[in-house]
Amino acid sequence: MASPPPPTPAPTGAPVKLTLAEAVALGLRDNRAIRSAYLSRIAQKFDLVVAESRFQPKLVLSAGINRDRGGGDVVTTSTLAPTATWLTPTGAALRFSWARTETRDKTGRVRDETANAAISQPLLRGAGIAVNMAPVRIARLQEQINRLQLKSSVSDTVTAIIVAYRSLAQAQQQVRLAQASLERTQDLLATNRALIDAGRMAAADIVQTESGVANQQVAVLQAEQQRNSAQLALLRLLAVDLRTDVVAADDMTAPRVDIDLDKVIALGLDGRMDVLAQRKSVEQSRLGLLQARNNRLWDLSLTAGVSRRSLSTGQPAGGPDPGSASTVGVQLNIPIGDYSLRQGEIQADIGLRQAELQFDDLKQSAEAQIRDAVQSVDAAWRQLDAAKRARDLSARALDLQREKLKAGRASNFEVLSFQSDLRAADTQALSATIAYLNALTTLDQQLGTTLDTWRIDLND
Numbered sequence: 001m002a003s004p005p006p007p008t009p010a011p012t013g014a015p016v017k018l019t020l021a022e023a024v025a026l027g028l029r030d031n032r033a034i035r036s037a038y039l040s041r042i043a044q045k046f047d048l049v050v051a052e053s054r055f056q057p058k059l060v061l062s063a064g065i066n067r068d069r070g071g072g073d074v075v076t077t078s079t080l081a082p083t084a085t086w087l088t089p090t091g092a093a094l095r096f097s098w099a100r101t102e103t104r105d106k107t108g109r110v111r112d113e114t115a116n117a118a119i120s121q122p123l124l125r126g127a128g129i130a131v132n133m134a135p136v137r138i139a140r141l142q143e144q145i146n147r148l149q150l151k152s153s154v155s156d157t158v159t160a161i162i163v164a165y166r167s168l169a170q171a172q173q174q175v176r177l178a179q180a181s182l183e184r185t186q187d188l189l190a191t192n193r194a195l196i197d198a199g200r201m202a203a204a205d206i207v208q209t210e211s212g213v214a215n216q217q218v219a220v221l222q223a224e225q226q227r228n229s230a231q232l233a234l235l236r237l238l239a240v241d242l243r244t245d246v247v248a249a250d251d252m253t254a255p256r257v258d259i260d261l262d263k264v265i266a267l268g269l270d271g272r273m274d275v276l277a278q279r280k281s282v283e284q285s286r287l288g289l290l291q292a293r294n295n296r297l298w299d300l301s302l303t304a305g306v307s308r309r310s311l312s313t314g315q316p317a318g319g320p321d322p323g324s325a326s327t328v329g330v331q332l333n334i335p336i337g338d339y340s341l342r343q344g345e346i347q348a349d350i351g352l353r354q355a356e357l358q359f360d361d362l363k364q365s366a367e368a369q370i371r372d373a374v375q376s377v378d379a380a381w382r383q384l385d386a387a388k389r390a391r392d393l394s395a396r397a398l399d400l401q402r403e404k405l406k407a408g409r410a411s412n413f414e415v416l417s418f419q420s421d422l423r424a425a426d427t428q429a430l431s432a433t434i435a436y437l438n439a440l441t442t443l444d445q446q447l448g449t450t451l452d453t454w455r456i457d458l459n460d
Contacts, residue, residue, distance in 0.1 A: 015246075017249040018247065019249050023161055023238060027237055031157050031161070033157050037154070047143075048142075052139070055089055060084075060085075061082045066078075075104070081098065091127045092121040096118075110313050118304065121303075123300045126294065130290065134287045138284050141280045154451065158450055160237055161234070164230070167233065168234050168246070170252070177223075177427060178223040181216050182213070182219070185419060188402075188415055205411075208416065234246060254384060254433045259374055259377060259378075265367055268447040275448075286352055292344045292347070293348075295344060295345075303330070306324065307326075373446045387428045388429055390428065390429070391429040397418055398415075401414055
């Protein structure tokens with residue numbers, strides 16, 4: 001049985017250097033989650049178009065033709081009946097219809113035309129601009145919520161790309177640190193051999209250094225695997241060919257950022273997409289309660305109408321002309337024993353109260369998240385500062401120990417231990433740097449200012 005082929009490494013081709021700004025721009029263009037969100041916006045915006053057309057005239061055109069054959073006669077009947085309706089912001093409903101029917105047979109032709117115009121103005125249920133504009137206002141608020149949700153989706157994706165990019169940069173640096181540690185151990189091995197040749201070290205002592213070299217080679221392979229995994233995670237977010245050998249080109253520098261807690265809390269409560277969306281949801285609930293209360297009113301309407309009929313037979317007039325007619329009246333409908341209307345009002349009232357509670361809870365939750373994010377930034381900076389000092393001290397201690405080894409005043413084990421300490425200090429400093437940068441990014445996300453920070457304008 002043939003052995004399986006060796007696995008193909010994830011990155012292929014020439015390395016492609018990518019800055020963080022380029023990664024964000026590429027993600028905005030090709031990320032599938034963002035593209036899906038923009039596709040949803042097409043349907044959402046048309047929903048608003050439909051709602052805005054509530055007070056535009058509507059026209060329905062009906063037409064038909066029939067041909068009947070029987071008893072040696074052929075009867076052809078054609079009909080045309082357009083109907084126009086128009087709802088006004090006051091609740092008045094206007095309706096105009098015209099119908100024409102023409103019948104032809106062997107005896108001749110008969111044409112019947114009827115025109116009707118009617119208007120109905122509610123006085124209680126469905127009356128008033130506030131009630132009739134409520135569906136349009138709800139749709140407009142929903143459109144604003146949809147835009148905020150799009151901003152939130154884009155912001156989350158940008159944050160994910162930033163974190164993935166830094167994970168790749170961290171993994172790349174881990175590979176360099178592992179290689180540097182391997183080179184230090186190999187240098188120590190060369191020093192050991194020179195000391196053995198000079199008779200200043202026992203030959204058996206070199207085994208420990210050789211073991212250290214092997215361990216550092218394993219560490220290099222592990223770091224390379226972590227880098228490959230970080231590459232795949234970033235490439236997936238960017239929707240790029242997973243075989244691309246992408247390289248994070250930015251230096252991971254972390255300057256200190258001073259933060260005014262009171263200002264960022266105020267900024268976050270005014271700019272967070274979820275807080276703004278919930279505030280608009282409360283307004284929608286108020287409009288829903290307005291509609292529910294209006295639905296419980298009696299249906300009292302003023303009605304008026306006029307109609308005219310014209311009949312043509314193609315023969316001399318032998319009877320009265322159908323002429324025209326008009327009507328004016330009042331119509332009243334009183335629901336009795338229908339608890340569904342009261343049920344709708346109760347549900348709308350409870351929905352409004354719950355929306356207000358959710359808004360208050362969300363505001364407090366947002367403030368807590370912002371406070372925690374600010375504290376995380378401060379703690380991450382202090383950890384970074386301590387990690388940098390620890391790394392510098394570890395490097396100095398290793399240099400001194402090497403000099404002692406050359407002078408025969410230190411053992412191999414001590415030098416290897418100090419090298420391990422330096423590797424740990426380098427890793428700790430790198431992790432602290434990435435953690436501080438990510439803490440700033442998280443704070444940006446909690447404040448709802450990610451798009452502003454990166455100067456991203458949604459082309460909606």
